[in-house]
Amino acid sequence: MAAARERNESRQTSNSYNIPLTAIPRLSCTSPEANQLIKNSKPVILTDTNLVASALHWDLNYLASNIGDGKFTVYKSSSHKFKYYSDKKCQTVREFIPPMQQEEMSFQDFVNLLKQSKGEKKIYLQQALNDSVGPNIVTDFIKFNWKWVTDQQKTNKWGPLTSNLLLVGMEGNITPVHYDEQENFFAQIYGEKRFLLFHPDQYENLYPYPVYHPHDRQSQVELDSPDFDRFPNARNLQGYEGVVKPGDVLYIPMYWWHQVESLQNGGETISVNFWYMAGTPEKVTHPLTAQQKVAMTRNIEKMILQALSDPEEVPPFMRMLVVGRYT
Ligand SMILES: O=C(O)CCC(=O)C(=O)O
Numbered sequence: 001m002a003a004a005r006e007r008n009e010s011r012q013t014s015n016s017y018n019i020p021l022t023a024i025p026r027l028s029c030t031s032p033e034a035n036q037l038i039k040n041s042k043p044v045i046l047t048d049t050n051l052v053a054s055a056l057h058w059d060l061n062y063l064a065s066n067i068g069d070g071k072f073t074v075y076k077s078s079s080h081k082f083k084y085y086s087d088k089k090c091q092t093v094r095e096f097i098p099p100m101q102q103e104e105m106s107f108q109d110f111v112n113l114l115k116q117s118k119g120e121k122k123i124y125l126q127q128a129l130n131d132s133v134g135p136n137i138v139t140d141f142i143k144f145n146w147k148w149v150t151d152q153q154k155t156n157k158w159g160p161l162t163s164n165l166l167l168v169g170m171e172g173n174i175t176p177v178h179y180d181e182q183e184n185f186f187a188q189i190y191g192e193k194r195f196l197l198f199h200p201d202q203y204e205n206l207y208p209y210p211v212y213h214p215h216d217r218q219s220q221v222e223l224d225s226p227d228f229d230r231f232p233n234a235r236n237l238q239g240y241e242g243v244v245k246p247g248d249v250l251y252i253p254m255y256w257w258h259q260v261e262s263l264q265n266g267g268e269t270i271s272v273n274f275w276y277m278a279g280t281p282e283k284v285t286h287p288l289t290a291q292q293k294v295a296m297t298r299n300i301e302k303m304i305l306q307a308l309s310d311p312e313e314v315p316p317f318m319r320m321l322v323v324g325r326y327t
Pocket residue numbers: 167174175180184186193258260261271273
């Protein structure tokens with residue numbers, strides 16, 4: 001037992017939660033099952049897409065020497081959690097205190113900060129790749145497997161590619177559970193990340209913040225210490241998990257909840273995602289899918305806010321609408 005614990009301490013480790021988790025399938029991108037999963041908006045880890053094969057030599061030094069001197073958004077957090085918030089929505093909630101700071105800096109300054117800040121402040125670079133990057137990075141980018149990814153976009157009738165977010169994190173960094181309104185091929189380049197995924201039908205178990213809140217699309221439930229008094233359905237949560245290694249691509253379907261963890265003692269991590277707009281649905285059939293219900297809920301919340309104009313009027317209005325009538 002003690003020996004096992006010791007062995008564990010020197011190895012990459014991941015957090016354990018009291019949540020039933022099923023393994024996300026790991027498949028070849030040539031397998032019919034993999035393509036069926038993507039078509040049906042189910043997550044899958046693809047091991048051989050070569051999507052970012054041309055970037056597998058990227059590490060901190062290579063990026064620092066080649067990425068140019070453009071500015072990158074770097075988040076600073078006093079804990080290992082980096083809970084995203086919308087700058088635009090900060091004014092709508094008076095008592096809101098941002099859980100992390102953001103700063104624009106050169107990649108070189110980010111790497112210097114990384115080397116200094118062993119311990120105290122955690123940092124996480126998250127910046128969409130743009131045309132300020134140097135010529136070697138442009139060459140690697142052009143050699144991404146655009147054929148495969150564009151074939152997927154066409155086959156699944158997604159909208160246009162909106163961005164490629166570059167993420168460079170410290171070991172142990174956590175992006176807490178949230179969903180995005182885009183389709184995502186998440187490509188791992190350096191180090192390993194663990195993903196926890198939850199189907200959109202877990203909405204009532206994950207209690208998202210109101211749409212007007214800066215933490216819109218984020219869950220209010222802390223997976224490592226769920227407050228079951230406030231969020232009793234969190235006891236019913238069930239999900240999926242998988243670890244992505246360099247060269248792997250995870251498909252994160254739109255509206256699927258995800259928490260992302262750079263493994264502890266795993267060193268830094270480098271990833272690039274491929275975000276695509278939703279396709280236009282051909283024909284709506286009933287019953288609606290969980291995804292369609294999330295979209296509908298968002299629209300209704302936005303309408304109510306727009307009509308009332310004051311976010312503080314929304315909670316009592318919602319209670320009046322529902323409590324004792326639909327409960
Ligand atoms: O890798 C991360 O920390 C977060 C990535 C993410 O949430 C995304 O690509 O949608």
